[in-house]
Amino acid sequence: MAQPFVLPEFYVPYPARLNPHVEAARTHTRDWARAMGMLEGSGIWEEADLQAHDYALLCAYTHPDCDAETLSLVTDWYTWVFFFDDHFLEVFKRSRDRAGGKAYLDRLPAFMPADPAAGMPEPVQPVEAGLADLWRRTVPAMSPAWRARFAEATGHLLYASLWELDNIDEGRIANPVEYIEMRRKVGGAPWSAGLVEYAAGAEVPERVAATRPLRVLRDSFSDAVHLRNDLFSYQREVEEEGEHSNGVLVLETFLRCSTQEAAEAVNDLLTSRLQQFENTALTEVPGICLEQGLGPAEAAAVAAYTKGLQDWQSGGHEWHLRSSRYMNEGLVSGTSRPGGFGAPALGVRGLFGRAATGRLRTLTHVPREPVAPSPLPEFDLPYPLTLNPHHAEAKRRSEEWAERMGLLDGLWDRPLLDGFDLALLSAGTDPDASLEELETSARWTLWGTYADDYYPAFFGRPRDLIGAKAQTDRLKSLMSPDDPAASTPRPAGNPLERGLADLWARTAGPLTGEARQELRQAVDALLDAWLWELHGTVQHRVPDPVDYLEMRRGTYGSELTMLLPRLGRDTGLPPELFHSETVRALQGTLADFAGLLNDLFSHRKEVEVDGELHNGLLVLRTFFDCDHPTAVSLAEGLMRSRLRQYEHLKKHEVPLLYADFGLGPRGRAAFARYLRELEDWLASTLNWHRSTRRYGAEDLPAGTGAAVWRRGPRGLGTSAARLAAAYGPSAG
Numbered sequence: 001m002a003q004p005f006v007l008p009e010f011y012v013p014y015p016a017r018l019n020p021h022v023e024a025a026r027t028h029t030r031d032w033a034r035a036m037g038m039l040e041g042s043g044i045w046e047e048a049d050l051q052a053h054d055y056a057l058l059c060a061y062t063h064p065d066c067d068a069e070t071l072s073l074v075t076d077w078y079t080w081v082f083f084f085d086d087h088f089l090e091v092f093k094r095s096r097d098r099a100g101g102k103a104y105l106d107r108l109p110a111f112m113p114a115d116p117a118a119g120m121p122e123p124v125q126p127v128e129a130g131l132a133d134l135w136r137r138t139v140p141a142m143s144p145a146w147r148a149r150f151a152e153a154t155g156h157l158l159y160a161s162l163w164e165l166d167n168i169d170e171g172r173i174a175n176p177v178e179y180i181e182m183r184r185k186v187g188g189a190p191w192s193a194g195l196v197e198y199a200a201g202a203e204v205p206e207r208v209a210a211t212r213p214l215r216v217l218r219d220s221f222s223d224a225v226h227l228r229n230d231l232f233s234y235q236r237e238v239e240e241e242g243e244h245s246n247g248v249l250v251l252e253t254f255l256r257c258s259t260q261e262a263a264e265a266v267n268d269l270l271t272s273r274l275q276q277f278e279n280t281a282l283t284e285v286p287g288i289c290l291e292q293g294l295g296p297a298e299a300a301a302v303a304a305y306t307k308g309l310q311d312w313q314s315g316g317h318e319w320h321l322r323s324s325r326y327m328n329e330g331l332v333s334g335t336s337r338p339g340g341f342g343a344p345a346l347g348v349r350g351l352f353g354r355a356a357t358g359r360l361r362t363l364t365h366v367p368r369e370p371v372a373p374s375p376l377p378e379f380d381l382p383y384p385l386t387l388n389p390h391h392a393e394a395k396r397r398s399e400e401w402a403e404r405m406g407l408l409d410g411l412w413d414r415p416l417l418d419g420f421d422l423a424l425l426s427a428g429t430d431p432d433a434s435l436e437e438l439e440t441s442a443r444w445t446l447w448g449t450y451a452d453d454y455y456p457a458f459f460g461r462p463r464d465l466i467g468a469k470a471q472t473d474r475l476k477s478l479m480s481p482d483d484p485a486a487s488t489p490r491p492a493g494n495p496l497e498r499g500l501a502d503l504w505a506r507t508a509g510p511l512t513g514e515a516r517q518e519l520r521q522a523v524d525a526l527l528d529a530w531l532w533e534l535h536g537t538v539q540h541r542v543p544d545p546v547d548y549l550e551m552r553r554g555t556y557g558s559e560l561t562m563l564l565p566r567l568g569r570d571t572g573l574p575p576e577l578f579h580s581e582t583v584r585a586l587q588g589t590l591a592d593f594a595g596l597l598n599d600l601f602s603h604r605k606e607v608e609v610d611g612e613l614h615n616g617l618l619v620l621r622t623f624f625d626c627d628h629p630t631a632v633s634l635a636e637g638l639m640r641s642r643l644r645q646y647e648h649l650k651k652h653e654v655p656l657l658y659a660d661f662g663l664g665p666r667g668r669a670a671f672a673r674y675l676r677e678l679e680d681w682l683a684s685t686l687n688w689h690r691s692t693r694r695y696g697a698e699d700l701p702a703g704t705g706a707a708v709w710r711r712g713p714r715g716l717g718t719s720a721a722r723l724a725a726a727y728g729p730s731a732g
Contacts (some may be wrong), residue, residue, distance in 0.1 A: 002659025016318035022060035022067035061315030162185030175641035189222030202304035232326035367611035383679035395423035404494035419693030428684025558591035
């Protein structure tokens with residue numbers, strides 16, 4: 001069968017190395033797979049299949065430094081996971097048996113008990129037998145925190161197979177953002193990252209495992225692994241097996257382009273994710289180790305883990321060139337691999353060709369470069385807009401509050417704030433709120449928008465990351481989750497601190513401890529996202545598209561503004577429901593729509609006037625090397641696809657959520673009200689952007705653009721910002 005496209009030039013900057021114990025692992029794993037019932041008689045594999053797939057070679061390339069016993073155990077894990085994938089395909093995907101597939105999956109977590117001494121059910125088929133054996137052999141060497149993380153990653157890998165089955169059954173191809181998110185689960189690379197900790201003897205310390213730098217290392221590693229696999233496996237998965245879960249097919253469909261063009265775009269994204277991994281490892285990981293006070297041994301473990309992920313990338317690529325599972329004809333001995341073993345890793349074209357050009361674009365954007373105007377898309381949302389009748393009074397009160405807090409000290413003034421009309425955003429988001437509730441919501445929206453302007457003005461232009469971090473720490477210290485009354489601002493506090501302290505005491509005081517913690521986490525996410533923006537500003541680096549979209553939910557404040565309407569109210573729903581995968585997906589689809597909507601409206605203000613780098617249109621323009629109208633079209637397509645996904649979730653996954661949480665008629669009605677709140681939030685977001693005097697061409701000279709930054713803030717603690725502003729619009 002002819003190949004559907006020519007494989008692109010891969011970015012593989014590090015040579016692969018082969019573990020010397022590969023033959024021992026081959027022999028051990030063949031015997032183990034037979035003992036577990038995975039070979040003759042399984043209906044899935046014969047010994048010849050296992051030999052052709054050669055998972056021992058995969059593990060020997062991806063774990064080049066471990067000893068023979070460890071390599072054999074890791075190889076058993078990979079043999080098990082690939083057998084599971086083929087077994088689930090043959091038994092449940094081909095027959096479209098969702099009910100049987102779910103029952104099959106529901107048994108597997110019982111073979112991963114937190115306590116390795118706990119009992120397990122009796123295995124009834126090879127997947128269960130293999131998992132039980134592997135769990136007993138692996139977890140005694142690892143901490144309870146690692147066991148929990150690894151069990152969660154394994155569960156995601158298993159259950160996401162249902163998502164693939166649903167898409168096959170519906171004939172549905174995911175949108176790019178949905179695909180990346182779900183591929184991390186069904187593709188299993190986060191699971192592989194857990195095995196890197198085991199094989200390298202480098203367990204990540206618990207206190208940094210969930211931080212952004214370690215999360216981005218894991219996610220960028222995972223995306224690169226999966227996108228590489230998608231390129232090599234397209235022919236087998238899409239043409240032979242009828243799969244819809246493949247990145248080439250996803251971009252081919254979304255971009256409406258040829259298969260070859262989609263393959264090149266997937267490879268560009270693969271390269272971008274590898275470069276994001278490198279950037280995070282060099283610029284963020286050392287900082288978090290210092291910030292969290294890791295000792296030498298702990299820091300060394302993080303470094304060894306990072307190196308282990310790097311080894312996996314190069315080794316995984318080398319294995320894909322050789323495995324019979326994949327489309328790789330001629331790549332080992334043909335002209336595309338000059339010089340023999342490891343040559344592509346050292347090839348000049350791979351390092352300094354298209355990969356280098358893409359990286360260069362991210363670092364060489366000319367600030368405030370004029371862009372020809374392009375009409376904004378027309379977004380007719382299917383959700384009606386309703387405005388709270390207390391809008392005008394909440395606007396007056398919140399603006400008077402802003403003046404009392406000192407927010408109108410030169411960075412903003414009263415006419416500017418009046419034109420912004422931030423209370424309108426709250427009025428559409430929560431149309432049924434009382435005046436007091438609406439006023440509080442309007443204050444939060446106003447404070448968040450002020451802070452969004454404050455961080456670039458005070459810390460972005462002078463490139464003051466240390467000052468920004470100190471400011472963020474002070475703000476976080478004002479939000480006591482135990483005693484809101486303790487959040488009294490310091491006498492010398494700046495307007496940002498005074499405003500947050502007042503809001504926290506007013507809002508958090510009446511809340512339960514759990515709700516207070518939820519509010520604190522939402523504000524923390526907002527603050528950390530602004531630091532991320534400043535980190536990119538200091539590097540003068542246009543973000544990687546995946547990293548940007550994920551962090552955009554934070555920089556836009558979606559989590560906080562979605563939370564406010566239900567904060568402190570009895571929804572009648574179990575709290576854990578709001579942390580479910582379905583609800584997070586519902587929120588994420590609308591948050592992405594809103595963030596890109598803001599990027600469309602604010603593009604001239606942010607990119608041309610303020611010289612910002614963190615705007616979705618600029619990110620798309622840089623990644624695809626396209627013009628502004630094309631970037632607008634791409635953003636619109638992504639927004640519409642995310643909105644379609646929201647409606648798909650409502651139709652297909654919300655009923656499953658009802659069943660999972662045992663919701664009766666009253667609970668279902670309560671959740672339907674919550675969905676209307678999310679839709680109110682989105683409708684209000686669109687209405688406010690159309691109405692506000694913050695982004696229009698006629699508003700910018702008197703708005704928050706270069707004219708305001710040149711004038712500079714006034715008031716306590718603003719000398720540094722005035723000094724930076726004195727350098728004029730060419731600075732930063």
